[in-house]
Amino acid sequence: MGRDGKGSVGFIGIGTMGREMVRNLLKAGHGVRVFDVVEAAMADVVSEGAVGARNPADAARGCDIVITMLPDTPYVEAVIYGEDGLLKSPPAGRLIVDMSTISPVAVRRIHADLQRADIGFIDAPVSGGPLGARNGALSIMAGGEAEAFARAEPFFKAMGTTITHAGASGAGQTVKLCNQLICGINIQAICEALALGRASGVDLDLLRRVLLGGSASSWMLDKLGPAMIAGDVGAGFRIDLMLKDLRLVQEHAQALNVPLPGTALVTSQYVDARAHGEGANGNQALFRVYDRMTNQSTG
Secondary structure, eight states, rough: OOOTTTOEEEOOOOHHHHHHHHHHHHTTTTTEEEOOOSGGGGHHHTTTOOEEESSSHHHHOOOSEEEOOOOSSHHHHHHHTTTTTTSSSTTTTTTEESSSOOOOHHHHHHHHHHHTOOOEEEEOOOEEEHHHHHOOOEEEEESHHHHHHHHHHHHTTTTEEEEEESTTTTTHHHHHHEEEHHHHHHHHHHHHHHHHHHHTOOHHHHHHHHHHHTOOOOOOHHHHHHHHHOOOOOOOSSSHHHHHHHHHHHHHHTTTTOOOOHHHHHHHHHHHHHHTTTSBBBGGGGHHHHHHHTHHHHH
């Protein structure tokens, strides 16, 4: 990290979220080396100033920090432990930050393995979706040592506005899973309210406006409500990804003997959505489950 507060970042995983996060790192003046297994995914950010890499080790070369933003636990493990992985070829600054949503158990194992190799590791999943990523307004919840968090924080500030050190390794993922639990059940509650309002003949745009003005207001109702009402299922945060997160929630809860009946119910509805071909659609497509159950539709 230079005296001007600018540093060099290796960024692995240039998907919907990662692409916008890289753009904000570039806007903040950081140098960024990028890698994705889909080479074409790197094209836009390379044209905007990032440097393309051949593999994770190449992405890490000469960097202060490496950030990973990947779909699930096995992808992160492959980047860490693979032939061209970060355990063998860490960044020069010997700090790795995973901003994916993955298993807290896997996080603690990765942390221990990297710690033995004198490599810092922070789990720092995010909330805010593609819009938050685009606007540099993500909520970032981080787990790991305070010293490693302090070194990562200048880079977090380029991507988020709410940045919290949640505790020891795995704490960031635990907080994120709690976030996803609430989001999933909130979306389900909105679906049920809209289904009841529709069956009663209430104008759904009016219903949403009224609910936003009272104690039922929520980010999900504000941002996803219009798409639900319009029947727009265009992907933002996909059904498949939320289902993966809810699976992680349940796995974590079962390991701790914590019953989560509400989460179990909404997970079954996400499974129903995927079974009907909705996996690549946005979270708002959960409303189609209610379309089928009530034999009605929106849009």
